[in-house]
Amino acid sequence: MRAKKAGPKISQQLAALQRLALAASGVGEREALLSQLYKEIQLLLAPDGVIVTLCRSELEQIELALLVEEGKLLSELTGQCFPLEESGLHGWVIEQGKAVLVGNLATETLPEDPHL
Structure with a gap:
């Protein structure tokens, strides 16, 4: 019974990946791609918040590319950069891949502090 339940979810995930791949190949603007990424994440996971960071390895920084909390874009933080070694969980994700x-x-044990 579990395999049958997993099938539709996997199909949804693969469809989302295909839509993102098409968007990435056809979109020249980063904002449009990030918008599409956010839409797909919402469809698949419906999270309260989404943070997309980009690694600027040549500068050893991360850039906050997209921050959305409870459906509201936090534009005042978008585009800000932080040193990689001071970026907590984001830095860990980049280092570990x-x-x-x-x-x-508030309740989960994380490999690093989620601060910025």
Whole structure:
């Protein structure tokens, strides 16, 4: 029974990846791609918040590319850069090359502090 339930979810995930790949190949503007990424994340996971950071390895910084909390874009923080070694969980994700899905910041044990 589990395999049958997993099938539709995997199909949704693959469809989302395909839509993102098409968007990435056809969109020249970063904002449009980030908008599409946010839409796909919302469809698949419906999280309270989404943070997308970009690594600027030549400068040893991360850039806050997209921050959305409860459906509101936090534009005042978008575009800000922080030193990689001071970026907590974001820096850990970049160094380890692993994504992290956090259910609840207050209760989950994380490999690094989620501060910026």
